[in-house]
Amino acid sequence: MITLTVNGKTHQAESDPTTPLLYVLRDEMKLNGAKYGCGLGQCGSCTVLLEDKPVFSCQIPISVLEGRKVTTLEGLGTIDEPGRVQKAFIDEQAAQCGYCIAGMIMRSEGLLRRNAFPSDAEIRDWMQPNLCRCGTHSRILKAVRRAANAESGA
Amino acid sequence: MARFGRIIVGLVAIVIVVGIGFWAWASEPAIDPVSRPAAGQFSKASIAKGAELAALGNCQACHTRPNGKAYAGGYPVETPFGTIYGSNITPDPDTGIGKWSEAAFRRSMHEGLRRDGGHLYPAFPYTHFTKVSDADIKDIYAFLMTRPAVHNTVPSPDLPFPLDIRMVMAGWNLLFFHEGRYQPDGSQNAAWNHGAYIAEGLGHCAACHVPMNMFGAEKTDKGYAGGNAAGWHAPALDKSSPSPVGWTKDELAGYLRGDMTPHHGVAAGPMADVTKVLAEVPHADVEALSTYILSKGATKPADARKAAIADAGKKSFQVTTAQKANFKGSAKDGEAIFAGACASCHFDGGSQPFYRPVDLSLSSAVNAPNATNLVQIITHGVKPAAGGSGPIMPGFGDVLTDDQTASLVGYVRKHFTGKPAWDHVDKAISTSKETAGQ
Amino acid sequence: MTIRGDRGFSRRSFLKGSGLVVSFALLPGVAFAQDKTDGPKGPPFGDMKSTPYLDSWIGIDESGKVTIFSGKAELGQGIMTALMQCAAEQLAVTPDQVRMEMASTASTPDEGYTAGSNSMAGSGTAILNAAAQMRTILIGWAADDLGVDKTTLHAENGVVKGDGGKSRAYGDIVKGRSLHVEADGTSDLIPPDRYKVMGKNHPRLDIPAKLTGAPIYVQDMRPDGMLHARVVRPPSYTSTLQSVDTAAVSKMPGVVKVVHEGDYLAVVAKGEYQAIVALRALQEAAKWQTPKALPKESTIYDMLKSMKTDDSVIDKRGDGTLPEGRPVVSATYRRPYMMHGAIGPSCAVAEFTNGKLTVWTHSQGVFPLRKTLADMLSMPLDAIDCIQVEGSGCYGHNGADDVAADAAIIARAMPDKPIRVQWMREDEHGWEPYGSPMIAEAKGTLDDDGRISGWNYELWSMTFSTRPGGSANNLMPAWYLPKKFGPPKGGQIPLPGGGGDRNAIPTYDLANTHVLYHYIDGPMPIRISALRSLGGYLNTFAVESFMDEMALAAKTDPVAFRLKHVKDPRARDVIEMAAGKFGWKKAEKLPPYRGRGFAYVRYETVKAYCALAVEIEVDPVSGQIRVRRAVAAIDSGNAVNPNGIQNQIEGCIIQATSWSLHERVAFTETEIMSRDWSSYPILRFDGVPDSVEVHVIDRPGAPFLGTGEAGMGPTPAAIANALYDATGLRMRDLPFHAEAVRTAMLGPDAKTKA
Ligand code: FES
Numbered sequence A: 001m002i003t004l005t006v007n008g009k010t011h012q013a014e015s016d017p018t019t020p021l022l023y024v025l026r027d028e029m030k031l032n033g034a035k036y037g038c039g040l041g042q043c044g045s046c047t048v049l050l051e052d053k054p055v056f057s058c059q060i061p062i063s064v065l066e067g068r069k070v071t072t073l074e075g076l077g078t079i080d081e082p083g084r085v086q087k088a089f090i091d092e093q094a095a096q097c098g099y100c101i102a103g104m105i106m107r108s109e110g111l112l113r114r115n116a117f118p119s120d121a122e123i124r125d126w127m128q129p130n131l132c133r134c135g136t137h138s139r140i141l142k143a144v145r146r147a148a149n150a151e152s153g154a
Numbered sequence B: 001m002a003r004f005g006r007i008i009v010g011l012v013a014i015v016i017v018v019g020i021g022f023w024a025w026a027s028e029p030a031i032d033p034v035s036r037p038a039a040g041q042f043s044k045a046s047i048a049k050g051a052e053l054a055a056l057g058n059c060q061a062c063h064t065r066p067n068g069k070a071y072a073g074g075y076p077v078e079t080p081f082g083t084i085y086g087s088n089i090t091p092d093p094d095t096g097i098g099k100w101s102e103a104a105f106r107r108s109m110h111e112g113l114r115r116d117g118g119h120l121y122p123a124f125p126y127t128h129f130t131k132v133s134d135a136d137i138k139d140i141y142a143f144l145m146t147r148p149a150v151h152n153t154v155p156s157p158d159l160p161f162p163l164d165i166r167m168v169m170a171g172w173n174l175l176f177f178h179e180g181r182y183q184p185d186g187s188q189n190a191a192w193n194h195g196a197y198i199a200e201g202l203g204h205c206a207a208c209h210v211p212m213n214m215f216g217a218e219k220t221d222k223g224y225a226g227g228n229a230a231g232w233h234a235p236a237l238d239k240s241s242p243s244p245v246g247w248t249k250d251e252l253a254g255y256l257r258g259d260m261t262p263h264h265g266v267a268a269g270p271m272a273d274v275t276k277v278l279a280e281v282p283h284a285d286v287e288a289l290s291t292y293i294l295s296k297g298a299t300k301p302a303d304a305r306k307a308a309i310a311d312a313g314k315k316s317f318q319v320t321t322a323q324k325a326n327f328k329g330s331a332k333d334g335e336a337i338f339a340g341a342c343a344s345c346h347f348d349g350g351s352q353p354f355y356r357p358v359d360l361s362l363s364s365a366v367n368a369p370n371a372t373n374l375v376q377i378i379t380h381g382v383k384p385a386a387g388g389s390g391p392i393m394p395g396f397g398d399v400l401t402d403d404q405t406a407s408l409v410g411y412v413r414k415h416f417t418g419k420p421a422w423d424h425v426d427k428a429i430s431t432s433k434e435t436a437g438q
Numbered sequence C: 001m002t003i004r005g006d007r008g009f010s011r012r013s014f015l016k017g018s019g020l021v022v023s024f025a026l027l028p029g030v031a032f033a034q035d036k037t038d039g040p041k042g043p044p045f046g047d048m049k050s051t052p053y054l055d056s057w058i059g060i061d062e063s064g065k066v067t068i069f070s071g072k073a074e075l076g077q078g079i080m081t082a083l084m085q086c087a088a089e090q091l092a093v094t095p096d097q098v099r100m101e102m103a104s105t106a107s108t109p110d111e112g113y114t115a116g117s118n119s120m121a122g123s124g125t126a127i128l129n130a131a132a133q134m135r136t137i138l139i140g141w142a143a144d145d146l147g148v149d150k151t152t153l154h155a156e157n158g159v160v161k162g163d164g165g166k167s168r169a170y171g172d173i174v175k176g177r178s179l180h181v182e183a184d185g186t187s188d189l190i191p192p193d194r195y196k197v198m199g200k201n202h203p204r205l206d207i208p209a210k211l212t213g214a215p216i217y218v219q220d221m222r223p224d225g226m227l228h229a230r231v232v233r234p235p236s237y238t239s240t241l242q243s244v245d246t247a248a249v250s251k252m253p254g255v256v257k258v259v260h261e262g263d264y265l266a267v268v269a270k271g272e273y274q275a276i277v278a279l280r281a282l283q284e285a286a287k288w289q290t291p292k293a294l295p296k297e298s299t300i301y302d303m304l305k306s307m308k309t310d311d312s313v314i315d316k317r318g319d320g321t322l323p324e325g326r327p328v329v330s331a332t333y334r335r336p337y338m339m340h341g342a343i344g345p346s347c348a349v350a351e352f353t354n355g356k357l358t359v360w361t362h363s364q365g366v367f368p369l370r371k372t373l374a375d376m377l378s379m380p381l382d383a384i385d386c387i388q389v390e391g392s393g394c395y396g397h398n399g400a401d402d403v404a405a406d407a408a409i410i411a412r413a414m415p416d417k418p419i420r421v422q423w424m425r426e427d428e429h430g431w432e433p434y435g436s437p438m439i440a441e442a443k444g445t446l447d448d449d450g451r452i453s454g455w456n457y458e459l460w461s462m463t464f465s466t467r468p469g470g471s472a473n474n475l476m477p478a479w480y481l482p483k484k485f486g487p488p489k490g491g492q493i494p495l496p497g498g499g500g501d502r503n504a505i506p507t508y509d510l511a512n513t514h515v516l517y518h519y520i521d522g523p524m525p526i527r528i529s530a531l532r533s534l535g536g537y538l539n540t541f542a543v544e545s546f547m548d549e550m551a552l553a554a555k556t557d558p559v560a561f562r563l564k565h566v567k568d569p570r571a572r573d574v575i576e577m578a579a580g581k582f583g584w585k586k587a588e589k590l591p592p593y594r595g596r597g598f599a600y601v602r603y604e605t606v607k608a609y610c611a612l613a614v615e616i617e618v619d620p621v622s623g624q625i626r627v628r629r630a631v632a633a634i635d636s637g638n639a640v641n642p643n644g645i646q647n648q649i650e651g652c653i654i655q656a657t658s659w660s661l662h663e664r665v666a667f668t669e670t671e672i673m674s675r676d677w678s679s680y681p682i683l684r685f686d687g688v689p690d691s692v693e694v695h696v697i698d699r700p701g702a703p704f705l706g707t708g709e710a711g712m713g714p715t716p717a718a719i720a721n722a723l724y725d726a727t728g729l730r731m732r733d734l735p736f737h738a739e740a741v742r743t744a745m746l747g748p749d750a751k752t753k754a
């Protein structure tokens, strides 16, 4: 049995060790942040942080996660106390259907943890793996910029 | 480092051997500046032909920095000796080649000299471009001179002494550079000759696919026995080609154009940039190129091909294996990792992504003499084609620990090829993780 | 104020397993008037016309909490928030006091489909007026209770107040009273100059929950005992199942059942990933026969022209012929099959218990879906409830209804267990109904003053609606049941909305026009239905590209040329606003390979006004176009939530940019080849404009015109016009793939790809 550490809590996974993290998060842990979009590593809806790096949870067997830290959207904040990136997305009203946004937030969080002062070009480049169909992109970029500025006090 | 040291010693030796009197000999005259030729003086046909030739030469790859303006230079070319930045070849008079006459441009291609007579480093493959005909150079000139001029000053090369003295290249040229246009081989047909002209000239295939000596010059006696390119292994194109099925002319032509070929997949790493531009040139050129390259021996007899394909079929990963195996979930279990991380695309039967990945048993990367390319692909994945369709694979560099990557690599190598395990997998992994993806 | 994510979602209490308590003033013997089939006709206030009882729209409980019922679905377009704002304003309550209940056959009015940018006009107008009349009624009742004259009272924050501190809260007023009052058409609307909630950028109610991981999507439902199902889709539409051995799959870990009815094949498992692994095994086990039944992709336009058509002249002004002796400008514009491509594959949950079926669905039309499921399952209507729960954005008729049918079929085969079905990525790409290909041919002449003197336009299109509509033929999963349904049947949508002919009638003041619609009612070899803006996308592309082609012939600036042909002051306002904010007039000369383009539309000829200016850049090497800057102006009438309107138009511009630069469904004669994001790429961040600016022109108090689709059509036209400006190339076939642009840029003597 694999022991996962998700949002600071440990969880004994019952699923087969080959099961991709996404399904354990959703099925066993009843977390909604990571979403199934393609199951092929093409869209980023399932993005979570592994340590501080954004990764596609649909492509990670839980067998490789023993002793490593996973953070999902739920780990960044709550509806009453949204995390910095969540708050920036809310302030920019950066969602239409919102299905992609959880992944977008996780990917942005990963950027800011690595680079607190990203340039606009770096933000764009970093967000490239994640898809949005509603066309919320320009608001997403603004939200990441806002979160970065808040961070750096700019 | 030891190797690097040797190179320095070697080069210092050259400088000494050739001696001080060499300075006078090594100086070349400047060619007078001209004012930028008007676009109207080039014919449309010449510009269009030039565009194709520039694509064949993949000029843009080294002369455009990531996210930068086309041909405005600044791309860092990492060489074993240090970093050289691709120059600005837009017609900007101050920072580009706006003041270059056609003669100056031709001399740079044929002799590796700047308009002012200074020596260029052979990272700019004039050693190959010297084979290009005057007519083709004229068209490339027409194409470049009609691009938008971009003002962009490119950083100076970042090289250790004595390599930072450009004139040292005169010595290098003396040893390794043979000036002269391509001479057709009368014993071969026109397609072969056209392919050879492209491959040995503009295409400069050998720059990556031929091993290099310690001075960064191609070991011409080794032929296309495989080499290195930007942290990737450039596979052998001769008899020692790692592909178990070998290549047919159509497969190679398709591959070179960026198609997803059933037994070879699609180009990755630096080769992906090459196939992107080859998609833009006439099919006939690419077919000639494959005719010539195939003559180096990367083919297989029909029955060997068939056997390899049948064998691959037997080794395919069955999706149901994932759960039948009842893995204990050891992080060292490469097969368990494969089942959860790779099998959503790399399995047999059922539905798969449209760009059905190549059967791993047939993959050149998995059959290669070293782990470099498999590790690179696992670490960095295959990025979505800019604005077009093409395979996508996520990179696992941030997902798998070095140990896990090694287990996965070990499993893939063993299961899909049955060949002996690679040496230095750890080294390949740490090197790959240090480099940015392609 | 804090916006709570659970506001508006308590109906989704199902998700939390607590069970919903409906506690507003329902008196014995009083039922909702939900169905629009019978009953009196109401006043002409949007959908109140068919649903005239106020308590169909508004509930108030004894604590003063207000529930607003709308038959429209929140699809990520923000409609719920805008409707809430209408209700709060006119009912004189605070947004906190309002709970929204959307699209459910169990509780809301039947407002048909949430489509066609109709929700504000239909539901918004109804709720606006219902709330206003309800406020008057509450004031009247309070006057009775307080024994004062009602003219001395006013309502504020859920309390009716009068002189001398007299007051009565709504909760107290409604005690023992019935809200089952018929609308009388006398709504006393709060005037715009007193708006406190409407016309303001109210934060969307659904966003905080979506951004923090609350269970808000149908994909997030997990009722106790729920099982996961996956459906084995055949290789192609007309495939038939030859054989399948289900025994091995039945024994796989977690598998509860293999459903096999006719050619319909599905697997049910405890865990979602177990269902997926079993699906792969079952796919491997199933052997299908697939005939060559699809057209050759390269021949779709010939196919359109060769099919039997049903012709109608939909616009004729003057004698409708091109004046003789004038040079004729002519051009043909075309679009291929394109897809909705939701990011989250379609999903539904269904439970079949005691002969009653409940389906949680992200369908755009729960009432029509219920009817269609009844047809498919031969069940009585009242044994089925369809409850809308949000899914991923749909942009029209995608897989939402089909997956609801999948869930229903499987739930019926496995009673008493909630069944969750989510399509796989390849199902979504390969099985959704696409948008029809189209051809438009335009011809025009100018008079001596450079005015358009003749306008001749012909178009070819298949249907744009095979929505469920009550017929199980239109539910794809039903095609494979033992009782075979299909083929699907489409139909024409009447003008002014129209289907393929949407926006084929130019909204310019032209004296002499002839617009001929060749509607193709024939077989649909590739599945098609409603895709955002329907024919409006191609027609606006064609009309607005052609306006530029005519402007060129007239040697007139494209914006000035448009203004020359339109008198409607609201049209002129959006055109001038977009051009002005963009800096169209004083624009300096652009560097090479950069260009500007303009387009305008009045959506569906009678709805929102939208104008768009873009600046683009072409990569001279690859031919890839990138939109650098987009500036739009939109007038959709009374602007209830301007930020919401901006969000929608920004979304239109970016989505339509993706459509216009990249998208085309690929297929062979046997199967669809666009099966994932690698084979049907869409815009990624590298293609997003540096800035997208939307200016909302508010028309306080004017009728709602709707917003959601108005920006789609102008986008390809503005891009094509900008490309012409940049390179002198006129692209008339969508999409503008880099390869096509590159080839064209190198001139006719260039031979790039063979
Ligand atoms: S669902 Fe994981 S990348 Fe699409």
Ligand code: FES
Binding pocket: A095, A096, A097, A098, A099, A100, A101, A131, A132, A133, A134, A135, A136, C076, C343, C392, C393
């Ligand atoms: S907001 Fe809907 S997919 Fe991004």
